[in-house]
Amino acid sequence: MENFIPEALFSMLERRDELSVAERKALESLSWRLRSYGDGDEIIPERSEPTESCLLVEGLAARSRQLANGNRQLTAVHVPGDFVDLHGLLLKVMDHAVMALAPCRMAFAPHSEVRRIAAEFPHLGRLLFMTVAIDAAIQRNWIACMGRMDPLRHIAYLVCEVYCRLDVVGQVKDRAFDFPVTQSEVADLVGLSIVHTNRTIQELRASGHVTWQGNQVIVHDWDGLARLADFDPTYLNLVRRPR
Amino acid sequence: MENFIPEALFSMLERRDELSVAERKALESLSWRLRSYGDGDEIIPERSEPTESCLLVEGLAARSRQLANGNRQLTAVHVPGDFVDLHGLLLKVMDHAVMALAPCRMAFAPHSEVRRIAAEFPHLGRLLFMTVAIDAAIQRNWIACMGRMDPLRHIAYLVCEVYCRLDVVGQVKDRAFDFPVTQSEVADLVGLSIVHTNRTIQELRASGHVTWQGNQVIVHDWDGLARLADFDPTYLNLVRRPR
DNA sequence: CGCTAGGTTGAGGTACGTCAAGCTAAGTGG
DNA sequence: CCACTTAGCTTGACGTACCTCAACCTAGCG
Numbered sequence: 001m002e003n004f005i006p007e008a009l010f011s012m013l014e015r016r017d018e019l020s021v022a023e024r025k026a027l028e029s030l031s032w033r034l035r036s037y038g039d040g041d042e043i044i045p046e047r048s049e050p051t052e053s054c055l056l057v058e059g060l061a062a063r064s065r066q067l068a069n070g071n072r073q074l075t076a077v078h079v080p081g082d083f084v085d086l087h088g089l090l091l092k093v094m095d096h097a098v099m100a101l102a103p104c105r106m107a108f109a110p111h112s113e114v115r116r117i118a119a120e121f122p123h124l125g126r127l128l129f130m131t132v133a134i135d136a137a138i139q140r141n142w143i144a145c146m147g148r149m150d151p152l153r154h155i156a157y158l159v160c161e162v163y164c165r166l167d168v169v170g171q172v173k174d175r176a177f178d179f180p181v182t183q184s185e186v187a188d189l190v191g192l193s194i195v196h197t198n199r200t201i202q203e204l205r206a207s208g209h210v211t212w213q214g215n216q217v218i219v220h221d222w223d224g225l226a227r228l229a230d231f232d233p234t235y236l237n238l239v240r241r242p243r
Numbered sequence: 244m245e246n247f248i249p250e251a252l253f254s255m256l257e258r259r260d261e262l263s264v265a266e267r268k269a270l271e272s273l274s275w276r277l278r279s280y281g282d283g284d285e286i287i288p289e290r291s292e293p294t295e296s297c298l299l300v301e302g303l304a305a306r307s308r309q310l311a312n313g314n315r316q317l318t319a320v321h322v323p324g325d326f327v328d329l330h331g332l333l334l335k336v337m338d339h340a341v342m343a344l345a346p347c348r349m350a351f352a353p354h355s356e357v358r359r360i361a362a363e364f365p366h367l368g369r370l371l372f373m374t375v376a377i378d379a380a381i382q383r384n385w386i387a388c389m390g391r392m393d394p395l396r397h398i399a400y401l402v403c404e405v406y407c408r409l410d411v412v413g414q415v416k417d418r419a420f421d422f423p424v425t426q427s428e429v430a431d432l433v434g435l436s437i438v439h440t441n442r443t444i445q446e447l448r449a450s451g452h453v454t455w456q457g458n459q460v461i462v463h464d465w466d467g468l469a470r471l472a473d474f475d476p477t478y479l480n481l482v483r484r485p486r
Numbered sequence: 487c488g489c490t491a492g493g494t495t496g497a498g499g500t501a502c503g504t505c506a507a508g509c510t511a512a513g514t515g516g
Numbered sequence: 517c518c519a520c521t522t523a524g525c526t527t528g529a530c531g532t533a534c535c536t537c538a539a540c541c542t543a544g545c546g
Contacts, residue, residue, distance in 0.1 A: 049476070063383065068473040071391040075383040090369065090376040090486065095478035096383060115369070122362035125335065129372040133333040136379040139337060139386060140306065140318040146389040148314040151534085182492065191390025193535050198494065201345025230311040234290070235338035243333065300521065394502085436503050441526065 003031040008081030008169045015168050017243045023124040026117040028228040030109040042112045044098040050088040052108040055223040056080050059104030074189045081169045083131050102200050119129050126243055137235040146191050151200040154190050157227035180215040247275040251324030251412045256370050258411050260486045264295040266367040269360040273352040280343040286293030287341040293331040295351040299323050307340045317432045326374050345423040361485040369486055370384040389434050397433050399472035407476050419461040
């Protein structure tokens with residue numbers, strides 16, 4: 001629409017495989033519609049049936065599941081470059097909501113057009129669906145973290161993951177990144193109470209591997225942090241390979 | 244190869260959308276290779292780079308993640324009809340292992356052929372990748388269960404989910420299904436200790452909603468069980484829709 | 487200056503995990 | 517056919533990691 005160029009998406013995909021000029025042009029040619037959201041805004045409601053896919057351009061978003069007992073669980077974090085709603089394209093009905101964890105800019109493109117370029121450029125289509133598979137891989141690791149890791153390692157793991165994913169799109173500067181997420185939201189990410197989340201973050205700070213105050217996270221000792229969290233970035237597929 | 248017809252896959256896909264004759268033929272035409280596995284066998288090792296996708300034909304399988312602290316977390320259950328290793332096709336390197344929860348028969352087809360039919364029949368390709376998106380949706384719900392549900396509801400949810408998924412491929416008879424999984428494996432599925440898993444299963448039995456002895460699970464009161472688990476099958480996409 | 491959202495701390499209870507033992511049923515070798 | 521083993525299930529005792537409740541503190545904002 002407004003000649004939008006999805007740079008972050010290019011970074012995200014090109015980190016995994018080469019994009020041809022035609023493929024880039026195809027992505028650019030979608031009739032993108034840009035929209036902004038405030039902190040906490042609902043971007044895609046649960047049970048809705050989106051007709052557009054959305055790409056996170058700026059900010060931070062999350063997938064959120066509201067349970068009958070009133071609890072909330074966040075099941076994914078999304079960073080710029082993430083094609084957040086390919087799931088909706090394939091699944092039709094949203095089984096969860098997508099919300100802004102921080103002020104966000106999103107770019108929307110009609111499902112019909114995404115389907116068209118995926119069919120016309122099968123390799124590009126595979127790359128787009130690869131992002132869905134990466135989301136799934138991330139979620140598998142979250143399951144492992146929730147089931148079999150203690151809170152300290154779990155939160156350390158979260159920091160490692162967000163660090164890597166933000167790094168792909170150039171949002172890590174001097175081993176530091178912006179993480180405008182409240183401790184209450186972190187609690188809903190890791191499935192702990194707010195109080196225990198707070199204490200665990202303090203414990204993580206005390207470990208000396210990171211500084212985490214306000215929205216700023218600084219990783220002083222990547223290797224130590226990764227060792228603590230048993231973090232192996234293989235699942236993020238940060239390798240350029242023909243796909 | 245041996246004129247194999249992936250009936251369970253047809254059921255799985257046709258439950259979600261119509262398959263044309265050409266699409267069915269395309270799936271049949273893959274050079275399937277059949278293999279059997281015993282209980283507990285490793286089907287796809289962690290860190291391997293499969294060149295074939297595999298389809299579960301008979302039995303029960305799981306995705307397994309081994310942690311450095313020696314713990315194991317199972318991150319997914321697979322039932323007949325599940326195209327287990329499309330993830331491998333898109334991701335190249337396995338970030339987890341696939342193992343047999345029970346004696347299994349698997350059908351393997353070369354990635355190159357799967358890629359070819361996905362490109363040649365874009366609608367079929369979307370359906371195949373839809374199964375990846377459904378896996379992701381299932382995992383999101385597992386995350387919610389692990390983070391924000393008590394063990395009783397979590398295990399009840401597991402029963403609901405397996406029930407629905409087995410039903411799609413005709414493996415539920417008279418509200419009962421075969422579930423040849425040890426309590427130790429259930430523990431690794433839900434992220435609890437064996438002892439607590441045992442006590443929770445007893446509690447579930449005592450609730451009267453299910454009989455669960457040996458490998459046999461009988462659901463006496465589906466509505467009650469679903470209410471207990473706050474189970475809403477939307478995420479399984481059990482609706483026929485053009486995709 | 488007061489209000490609010492977010493962060494922090496303390497106290498007390500409980501739902502989990504761990505350890506250890508005993509039980510049952512199926513399989514194995516004599 | 518019976519000892520013996522083994523895998524899986526069950527139970528009890530005990531400790532602790534986590535949750536809940538309730539304050540209080542701080543910074544930002546009207």
